[in-house]
Structure formats: C-alpha cells, structure tokens
Amino acid sequence: MKDIVCKLLVIGAGPGGYVCAIRAGQLGIDTVIVEARKPGGTCLNVGCIPSKALIHAADEFDAARRLLDGRSPLGIKVDGVTIDLAGTMAWKDGIVGRLTSGVSALLQKASVKVVHGRATFRDGKTVAVETETGMQIIRAENLVIATGSEPVELPNLPFGGKVISSTDALNLQVLPKKLVVVGGGYIGLELGMAFSKMGSEVAIVEAAGQILPQYDAELVRPVAKKLKERAVALHMLAKAQGLSADGSSLVIETADGSREQLPADQILVTVGRRPTISGAGLEELDLDRSGPYLRIDDRCRTSMRGIYAIGDVTGEPMLAHRAMAQGEMVAEIIAGRKRSWDKRCIPAVCFTDPEIVIAGLSPDEARAQGYEIRVGQFPFSANARAMTMQSEDGFVRVVARADTNLVLGLQAVGRGVSELSATFSLAIEMCARLEDIAGTIHAHPTRSEAVQEAALKALGQALHL
Numbered sequence: 001m002k003d004i005v006c007k008l009l010v011i012g013a014g015p016g017g018y019v020c021a022i023r024a025g026q027l028g029i030d031t032v033i034v035e036a037r038k039p040g041g042t043c044l045n046v047g048c049i050p051s052k053a054l055i056h057a058a059d060e061f062d063a064a065r066r067l068l069d070g071r072s073p074l075g076i077k078v079d080g081v082t083i084d085l086a087g088t089m090a091w092k093d094g095i096v097g098r099l100t101s102g103v104s105a106l107l108q109k110a111s112v113k114v115v116h117g118r119a120t121f122r123d124g125k126t127v128a129v130e131t132e133t134g135m136q137i138i139r140a141e142n143l144v145i146a147t148g149s150e151p152v153e154l155p156n157l158p159f160g161g162k163v164i165s166s167t168d169a170l171n172l173q174v175l176p177k178k179l180v181v182v183g184g185g186y187i188g189l190e191l192g193m194a195f196s197k198m199g200s201e202v203a204i205v206e207a208a209g210q211i212l213p214q215y216d217a218e219l220v221r222p223v224a225k226k227l228k229e230r231a232v233a234l235h236m237l238a239k240a241q242g243l244s245a246d247g248s249s250l251v252i253e254t255a256d257g258s259r260e261q262l263p264a265d266q267i268l269v270t271v272g273r274r275p276t277i278s279g280a281g282l283e284e285l286d287l288d289r290s291g292p293y294l295r296i297d298d299r300c301r302t303s304m305r306g307i308y309a310i311g312d313v314t315g316e317p318m319l320a321h322r323a324m325a326q327g328e329m330v331a332e333i334i335a336g337r338k339r340s341w342d343k344r345c346i347p348a349v350c351f352t353d354p355e356i357v358i359a360g361l362s363p364d365e366a367r368a369q370g371y372e373i374r375v376g377q378f379p380f381s382a383n384a385r386a387m388t389m390q391s392e393d394g395f396v397r398v399v400a401r402a403d404t405n406l407v408l409g410l411q412a413v414g415r416g417v418s419e420l421s422a423t424f425s426l427a428i429e430m431c432a433r434l435e436d437i438a439g440t441i442h443a444h445p446t447r448s449e450a451v452q453e454a455a456l457k458a459l460g461q462a463l464h465l
C-alpha cells in the first residue's frame with residue numbers, strides 16, 4: 001500500500017478529532033483522520049447522545065406511568081403503559097446512526113480523508129494503521145492525538161457477566177429488575193435515574209459522602225430529594241468489595257465498616273474514565289504527562305514539536321464541548337492563525353432529574369480565590385413558567401465580585417436548566433456585570449426570567465421575591 005503524506009493527521013474521530021479535521025479541511029489544510037471504530041467517538045456512539053436519548057425515553061415512560069393512578073391534577077388519564085427496552089434501544093441507535101453518518105458527510109464535505117483502522121505511532125511524524133486491506137503508513141507534518149478515554153474498571157469487579165460499563169448499559173435489551181450503580185458521579189446518576197424511571201429497582205454505592213461530589217451540596221439537594229422520592233437506595237461512604245460467593249449480589253463495606261450484600265441483576269460500574277494512551281504506541285513517544293493525561297500548553301501542544309493533543313486524553317473536564325473547542329483552535333493554529341486557550345469558563349451539565357448546570361465559579365470557589373462576592377439566588381417556586389410546568393424545584397444562582405459586580409459564576413438546578421447553559425457561558429465570556437443581566441429584557445413567561453431575577457436579587461432589587 002502506498003504511503004500517505006499529509007500536512008495534518010488526526011488520530012481519533014470523537015468530538016475533538018472530527019471537529020479539528022473538519023475545521024482544518026475548511027481552512028484548506030491537507031488532512032487525514034484515522035478512526036478505529038465509528039466516527040463520533042464516545043460522545044456520539046456510547047456517551048452524550050445515547051445516554052440523553054435513553055433519559056428522554058425514560059422521562060416519557062415515567063410521565064405516562066405517573067398518570068396511571070388517576071391522581072393527575074391535570075385531568076389526564078391513561079389506561080396502561082409498558083416499555084419495550086429493545087424498541088427504545090433501536091430508536092436510540094437510529095439517532096446515533098443519523099449523527100455518525102452526518103459526521104462522515106461533514107468530513108467528506110471538508111475534503112478530509114478518512115482512514116479506518118487502529119493507529120500506532122512509529123515515530124513523532126509517522127503512524128501505521130491496521131486497515132482491513134493491510135498496513136497503511138501515514139507521514140504527517142503535524143499530528144493531533146484525540147484518542148479520548150475509556151471506562152475505568154475496578155480490580156475487584158472486572159467488567160463481564162453482570163458487571164457492566166456505561167457502554168454496556170446503553171445497549172441492554174432487557175430491563176434489569178435490580179440495578180446497583182457503583183459510583184455516584186454524573187454518568188452513574190444519569191443512567192441510574194433513567195433505569196429507575198423505566199422500572200428498575202436502583203441502588204447507588206458512592207465512596208464519598210455525597211452523590212455528584214463535583215457539585216456543591218446546595219445544587220445536589222433537589223436531585224437527592226428526587227432520588228429519595230423514587231426510592232433509589234443511596235449507600236454513601238460505602239465501598240464495593242466484589243461479587244458475593246454465589247454471584248447474586250454486590251458486597252459492600254458500609255460507612256461503619258460492616259459488610260452488606262446488595263442483590264443485583266446488573267452492576268453498573270461508573271467510577272471514572274481514563275485517557276486512551278496505551279495501544280497507540282504513545283508510551284514509546286515518551287510525551288510529558290500531567291498525572292495519567294498528556295500534558296499540553298495553552299495551544300494544546302505536547303512536549304514534542306508538531307504533536308498536539310486534545311479532548312479527554314488531556315484531562316478534566318472530560319466533556320465533549322471542551323474537546324470540540326480545543327479541536328477547532330488547534331486546526332486554526334496549524335493553519336497559521338494566532339490562537340491560544342482563552343476561555344473564561346467551560347460549562348458542565350448533569351442531565352439528572354432535575355438537571356444541574358454550572359459555569360464559572362461557585363460561591364466557595366470564588367471565596368477560595370480571594371474574591372469578596374455577592375450572591376443572588378432565585379427559586380423556581382417563584383417563577384410562573386416553572387409553576388405551569390409543574391417544575392418548581394430548584395433555583396438559579398449568580399456569583400459576582402462585590403466591588404465591580406462582574407459575574408464570576410452562574411449555576412442552576414431545575415427541570416430543563418441545561419438550556420440555560422448558553423446564557424451562563426455567554427454572560428461570563430462577555431464579562432457581564434450583574435447590571436447587564438438585570439437590565440436585559442427576558443421574555444415572559446419563561447424559566448430564564450429566574451436568571452434576571454437572581455441578578456436583581458444580588459443587586460438587592462428582586463421584584464418577584
């Protein structure tokens with residue numbers, strides 16, 4: 001097979017890699033992208049998209065089931081409702097298929113050459129790809145490592161049999177009667193809640209003292225309340241020890257040091273993700289690391305000239321939109337444009353019920369950085385649109401510098417607040433002050449009015465509280 005020579009080679013077609021390749025193609029850079037599995041990476045195939053499809057299906061089923069007992073204040077009655085998980089999964093697969101073929105079409109439109117197969121570095125400029133038709137050598141002036149991440153396995157609870165990863169959970173064809181989730185981070189909680197809504201009996205085992213440890217306790221409270229209402233068992237400060245001798249249960253060590261057995265049809269382990277570094281010959285390149293991740297500078301350059309790294313392989317926050325932003329920036333840098341990482345915030349959304357969104361600094365983080373702050377918080381129980389949607393739990397919170405009113409952070413918990421994330425990031429990126437948000441007309445009746453009211457509250461001028 002004839003060697004390919006190009007200006008840019010991207011390894012991995014997840015959100016980081018495919019965005020980088022598309023932008024590079026648009027800028028006229030001769031670009032090749034290599035992907036071992038399917039375009040779209042973790043996000044489109046086994047992450048963001050299938051999980052949100054499943055969450056939506058679970059929400060629809062749960063909403064219909066809640067009407068069954070005839071106690072709906074809305075006057076709606078239904079006679080019966082069932083869920084066919086295999087049908088739900090087939091619908092989800094259809095969405096994934098549409099999006100992954102969309103990525104392939106966009107790469108083609110940008111004149112990017114796609115090579116299917118696993119890439120292994122030969123040296124800093126050369127990669128060998130095992131394709132279906134043989135070994136393909138690719139030589140490139142610039143390389144972008146966008147190999148992403150994979151689920152972490154617990155040594156005492158290896159994947160296999162009833163012990164599953166998030167990837168397996170997103171492909172279950174039969175609803176587990178009893179599901180135990182090990183790890184109460186956002187992936188475990190999103191999936192755990194979805195399965196609870198579809199009818200599984202769910203228990204969550206978390207080693208920390210709080211579910212969703214990366215969010216502050218105030219934001220997490222409405223989610224914990226909902227889990228309690230749904231009878232989801234929470235085992236905090238508990239550690240998974242392994243399967244029981246007969247394989248029927250998960251053995252845990254509880255907070256007081258005693259042992260307990262949790263019967264389970266399926267045990268979903270979501271204790272984190274690790275960068276995909278081994279297997280691609282990256283160890284031999286000896287690139288500098290930052291903990292387990294590849295170390296990068298503010299232009300996503302690694303320690304070797306001409307080699308960039310983007311996305312999950314470079315560390316936290318492991319989010320698709322961070323990977324995409326890095327990919328777009330790197331393509332422009334390779335095209336000769338002056339760019340560096342200058343983002344003021346990377347929003348993060350937890351698609352639980354209710355949803356949580358954070359952007360910028362929380363009150364505690366702002367104080368820890370030495371800021372004197374003012375905080376405004378507005379509850380959805382005082383918001384008209386939230387009342388009409390039966391979603392009064394939660395609030396919007398704004399954190400600003402006390403001296404200048406510059407907005408440092410915005411957070412919210414409540415139904416559908418993921419859609420506020422754009423407003424939050426825009427305000428922070430554009431260096432909004434409290435007066436900018438308070439002085440912007442927000443359409444009525446919308447839940448976004450709570451953002452304006454939170455800013456008014458921080459200024460001591462709340463109108464609807």
Ligand SMILES: Cc1cc2nc3c(=O)[nH]c(=O)nc-3n(C[C@H](O)[C@H](O)[C@H](O)COP(=O)(O)OP(=O)(O)OC[C@H]3O[C@@H](n4cnc5c(N)ncnc54)[C@H](O)[C@@H]3O)c2cc1C
Nearest residue numbers: 012014016036041042043047048119148311312318319320
């Ligand atoms: C269940 C779940 C839900 C999630 N939900 C969200 C969410 O709601 N929002 C959000 O922002 N993020 C979410 N994420 C995280 C998100 O999926 C990742 O942050 C994102 O996919 C990272 O993009 P990436 O391009 O760095 O890597 P990836 O998407 O992991 O893509 C890397 C690609 O590289 C390929 N590859 C690896 N090694 C090689 C090699 N040697 N040769 C060729 N190809 C190779 C892989 O096959 C893969 O396709 C979720 C993740 C999971 C697991």
